[in-house]
Amino acid sequence: MTESGSHIGQDDTYVDEELSKSEHEKIMEKLKESITVEKKEIGSLRIKMTVTVPRETIDERMGEQYAELKRDATVPGFRKGHAPIQLVEKRFATDVGSQLKRELISSGYLAAVEKEEINALGDPLFWVPVNEDQEGEDKQTKSVATEKLLPIDMALESLEFPAEGALTFACEIELKPEFELPKLDKIAVNRVKLAVADSDVDAEMKRMRMMRGTFNPVENGKVELDDMLYVDFKMIVDGNIVESAENFDVAARDMNIKGVQLDGFGKVVEGKKLGDTVTVEGVVPDDHVKIDIREKKAKFELTINEIKRLEVPPFDKSFLESIGFESEAELKDLVRSRMDSELSGRSRSLMHEQVGDYLLENTKVDVPEGLSQRQVERSLSRRRVQLLQSGMPEAEIDKSMDEMRVAAQDQVIRDLKLFFILEKIAEDRDITVPEDRINGAIAQMAIRSNKRFDRIRDELSKGDGMTMLYLQIRDEMILDLLIEDADISDVDNDKESPKKKAASKAKAKTKDKAPAKEKPAAKAAAKKTATSTAKKKTPEKKTPAKKAVKKKKKTS
Amino acid sequence: MNVFRIIRRPLVTEKGTHQSGQSHEATKSMPARGGAYAFQVDPAATKPQIRLAVEKIYGVKVLSVRTCNRKGKERRVKYKTGKTPDWKKAVVVLRAECHIDLF
Numbered sequence: 304m305t306e307s308g309s310h311i312g313q314d315d316t317y318v319d320e321e322l323s324k325s326e327h328e329k330i331m332e333k334l335k336e337s338i339t340v341e342k343k344e345i346g347s348l349r350i351k352m353t354v355t356v357p358r359e360t361i362d363e364r365m366g367e368q369y370a371e372l373k374r375d376a377t378v379p380g381f382r383k384g385h386a387p388i389q390l391v392e393k394r395f396a397t398d399v400g401s402q403l404k405r406e407l408i409s410s411g412y413l414a415a416v417e418k419e420e421i422n423a424l425g426d427p428l429f430w431v432p433v434n435e436d437q438e439g440e441d442k443q444t445k446s447v448a449t450e451k452l453l454p455i456d457m458a459l460e461s462l463e464f465p466a467e468g469a470l471t472f473a474c475e476i477e478l479k480p481e482f483e484l485p486k487l488d489k490i491a492v493n494r495v496k497l498a499v500a501d502s503d504v505d506a507e508m509k510r511m512r513m514m515r516g517t518f519n520p521v522e523n524g525k526v527e528l529d530d531m532l533y534v535d536f537k538m539i540v541d542g543n544i545v546e547s548a549e550n551f552d553v554a555a556r557d558m559n560i561k562g563v564q565l566d567g568f569g570k571v572v573e574g575k576k577l578g579d580t581v582t583v584e585g586v587v588p589d590d591h592v593k594i595d596i597r598e599k600k601a602k603f604e605l606t607i608n609e610i611k612r613l614e615v616p617p618f619d620k621s622f623l624e625s626i627g628f629e630s631e632a633e634l635k636d637l638v639r640s641r642m643d644s645e646l647s648g649r650s651r652s653l654m655h656e657q658v659g660d661y662l663l664e665n666t667k668v669d670v671p672e673g674l675s676q677r678q679v680e681r682s683l684s685r686r687r688v689q690l691l692q693s694g695m696p697e698a699e700i701d702k703s704m705d706e707m708r709v710a711a712q713d714q715v716i717r718d719l720k721l722f723f724i725l726e727k728i729a730e731d732r733d734i735t736v737p738e739d740r741i742n743g744a745i746a747q748m749a750i751r752s753n754k755r756f757d758r759i760r761d762e763l764s765k766g767d768g769m770t771m772l773y774l775q776i777r778d779e780m781i782l783d784l785l786i787e788d789a790d791i792s793d794v795d796n797d798k799e800s801p802k803k804k805a806a807s808k809a810k811a812k813t814k815d816k817a818p819a820k821e822k823p824a825a826k827a828a829a830k831k832t833a834t835s836t837a838k839k840k841t842p843e844k845k846t847p848a849k850k851a852v853k854k855k856k857k858t859s
Numbered sequence: 860m861n862v863f864r865i866i867r868r869p870l871v872t873e874k875g876t877h878q879s880g881q882s883h884e885a886t887k888s889m890p891a892r893g894g895a896y897a898f899q900v901d902p903a904a905t906k907p908q909i910r911l912a913v914e915k916i917y918g919v920k921v922l923s924v925r926t927c928n929r930k931g932k933e934r935r936v937k938y939k940t941g942k943t944p945d946w947k948k949a950v951v952v953l954r955a956e957c958h959i960d961l962f
Binding site: 380381382385386387389390393 | 870871872873875876962
């Protein structure tokens with residue numbers, strides 16, 4: 304019984320959906336016939352549209368709504384469905400009015416767009432009469448009636464439904480740019496031959512070992528660069544101890560202690576022993592948390608309590624077993640195949656970049672101003688959050704905001720142009736992303752982030768994630784298709800750089816204009832080089848460890 | 860007594876609406892009869908007072924007034940019993956040409 308009941312329920316909802324769908328289509332048809340639309344260009348790729356829904360259509364829809372409501376309305380003193388229509392109208396006037404307003408404005412807009420065959424981009428903004436408080440000459444706030452552009456949700460609250468006469472509303476829409484696609488076959492593309500060198504594999508394996516290394520105490524030795532030190536320290540500014548701590552851990556390299564950058568700290572402590580006291584000086588930055596010590600000289604007195612050094616595990620069977628491998632060859636194969644796939648991915652993305660550049664250079668696309676502006680703001684706020692998270696002081700971010708804006712503008716316009724071009728190609732060639740490909744991408748993300756498949760999918764469907772993923776896969780599919788038809792010439796790895804430069808001309812251009820954007824990148828690069836030098840220095844450290852192991856072997 | 864205190868509220872119910880729609884043609888037994896409208900009135904109000912009040916408030920001509928006293932209903936909240944107040948209902952029949960718009 305229950306089963307059949309549930310089936311009936313499901314069928315009913317299905318029928319209801321079908322009905323409401325066809326009903327919606329009917330309303331749209333009616334609206335398309337009855338509405339009058341006025342279009343006015345107000346800038347490049349932007350129009351103002353004034354839509355008028357005649358009173359007859361409103362009354363007709365209202366009558367239909369009330370008739371529908373009368374069947375189910377429960378009014379005290381009457382059996383269900385037996386209340387007189389006048390009473391129902393009086394009782395539910397506000398509800399029906401607001402519902403009708405919502406329906407007529409949103410469907411009216413869609414009908415107008417279809418009727419005028421407008422290629423709209425994104426959601427429209429509606430002109431809404433608003434009362435704003437303004438300060439007058441006598442310094443008293445007065446409410447002044449003005450008009451504001453608002454998104455549909457907010458506009459529906461403020462727009463009034465007319466008791467008499469036609470419903471008129473005005474909105475502004477951005478239009479999709481119209482353009483001709485360039486020739487898409489035989490695009491000249493250079494394929495860079497990237498090969499994994501043995502030295503790269505060795506370096507990667509060294510890195511894996513270092514990650515498994517442990518810091519062990521050094522009893523009777525001297526401090527070496529990159530050692531871990533436990534120190535008692537005092538921070539002295541103008542003869543006063545500002546900060547002090549016991550067993551504070553620092554590394555024997557350029558360090559930032561309590562907000563003060565100490566360049567050359569590693570050199571100073573190098574060669575010191577346990578119990579030694581070291582004095583280092585630095586300048587407190589102008590954005591330090593303690594305002595009274597800003598831009599002053601700070602002296603640090605550090606007494607070394609403990610020295611710890613990274614010991615990298617020897618490359619033996621136990622190490623291999625600990626990471627789940629049986630032989631060195633097996634590990635090497637895996638590392639190599641991983642690096643190979645990384646490189647082939649890189650070479651593919653280089654080719655994608657070249658195709659993208661070709662499309663951008665050979666297509667004339669205008670980008671709607673408002674949209675690009677919004678995108679710029681969005682990307683700037685994203686960048687701001689990133690910088691704040693990376694610990695950059697707010698004042699410094701504000702200083703470089705203008706430069707960042709210019710850089711973001713170029714990048715955003717480039718991205719938007721490419722988006723429109725790829726969208727048009729997808730439309731022309733009827734390219735859609737199959738479900739299994741999206742699922743595959745989600746599954747890969749799940750494996751990478753070690754989460755469940757459905758969890759990642761739910762997270763993505765909460766925001767714009769799913770659309771973004773769809774677009775990303777679609778773009779890749781299009782670029783792959785274009786590369787299939789492209790005129791590919793193979794280039795050696797050595798020649799990569801000039802070709803690459805040519806390919807990423809646009810990128811270089813944006814970088815030229817964007818010193819602000821380059822700054823963090825430069826910093827990141829500097830960090831990378833710092834870490835790489837650290838890595839390079841590790842073999843020096845390893846030697847004592849190796850010696851120790853050898854010694855152990857000898858003694859045993 | 861104030862006319863607005865005599866007539867407490869019109870009774871907008873299915874039966875009342877039905878009776879108010881009964882025209883003079885539909886009720887041939889009473890040729891001069893218009894619609895019949897029900898009101899809740901002050902229990903102390905008399906028929907002549909009700910007639911005057913309805914005529915004054917709605918600007919209509921009343922043909923007849925029928926009244927009845929309704930006993931309040933017993934109500935119980937847990938172990939406490941109570942009673943809703945008694946009230947008086949008046950059915951006012953209007954002349955054929957008159958009409959009251961209750962909605």
